[in-house]
Amino acid sequence: MDAYASYNAGMLTQPIQMDQRLPPRDQWPAINDDCPMARMLEVLSTRSAFLIMREAFYGATRFDQFVERAEVSEPVAAARLRELVAEGLLEKLPYQEPGQRTRHEYRLTDKGADLLPVLVSMVAWGDRWLFDREVRGRISHIGCGGQVTAELRCAEGHEVGIGELELRSTRRLPA
């Protein structure tokens, strides 16, 4: 029980089969190696990476746009863009406007675009708790125009509050 409690410490980790025997303690994988949140923080580890991604969502595609709008220095922008491309969150594509030389643009990949719920929920939290406001109309649904937020919902469609959550530890056993 104590072993399980300790082993299952990561809420945000992998599925566990509770009926299996546990391997020796020293063979347990590190919690953070199996935690998708911890791994996500390795991909998007720095403040500047978030800022670059923010501007990519807003529509920045060129190097100087990222530098100015994310308010980071050129070396930092270059490093983050290179890393984000390597991680597959952005892609660097050649394009050519008529009569211009070939240029490159940074575009969100599906993998990168799928981070939007993370950014949106961060924004919602910041608005509520750091600016003490609920901002409406920042992001809306094309067509119906409804305000878009990141909310916790269950498969049945119910909106879920923090008190209505059942958190199951889901640590996977090592192979």
Add this chain to the structure above:
Amino acid sequence: MDAYASYNAGMLTQPIQMDQRLPPRDQWPAINDDCPMARMLEVLSTRSAFLIMREAFYGATRFDQFVERAEVSEPVAAARLRELVAEGLLEKLPYQEPGQRTRHEYRLTDKGADLLPVLVSMVAWGDRWLFDREVRGRISHIGCGGQVTAELRCAEGHEVGIGELELRSTRRLPA
């Protein structure tokens, strides 16, 4: 137009009144000072802070639990816990079990608990893109038992994809 385009560079910032005259460029507030996401990253700036918060959600309350489960060193845990308490994400409460001396426990505040959508969306992204899986049952709704995820939804209840979003720049003018 160019001025507006540049001034409005932050998708994730504050409401702008487009019909007002702009102040001189050098009086514009820094983009990141007005961006709730950037400000949120100051509060929760480090990897270890996220790990500590993760364990708080999972139920850790004591110092040694945070150290073991978040896999951070004692000095780091102490520093992060102190900062998170100062920021109001956790609170340090005295408690006493019968026959024991007074101890302290770290509890999520409302402000801290409200970060759950951020963590959940990070987890969902990590599961999908770093572990190549969709995990079901990690977090569920007490009562109906339905899987809980952080989704982008509009006020009308529609699930919103990345292509269906209208991002309005909402930068507030300086006072």
Add this chain to the structure above:
DNA sequence: CTGTATCCCAGCGGATACTG
């Protein structure tokens, strides 16, 4: 316009040892 090279500083975070 899109970077790279170099220098420099501050802060994160581990290891170790020590205290109430």
Add this chain to the structure above:
DNA sequence: CAGTATCCGCTGGGATACAG
């Protein structure tokens, strides 16, 4: 059990200058 003190290496990130 719950930290603090100290040391030290690594990295993020700014400033500046230079290059294709």
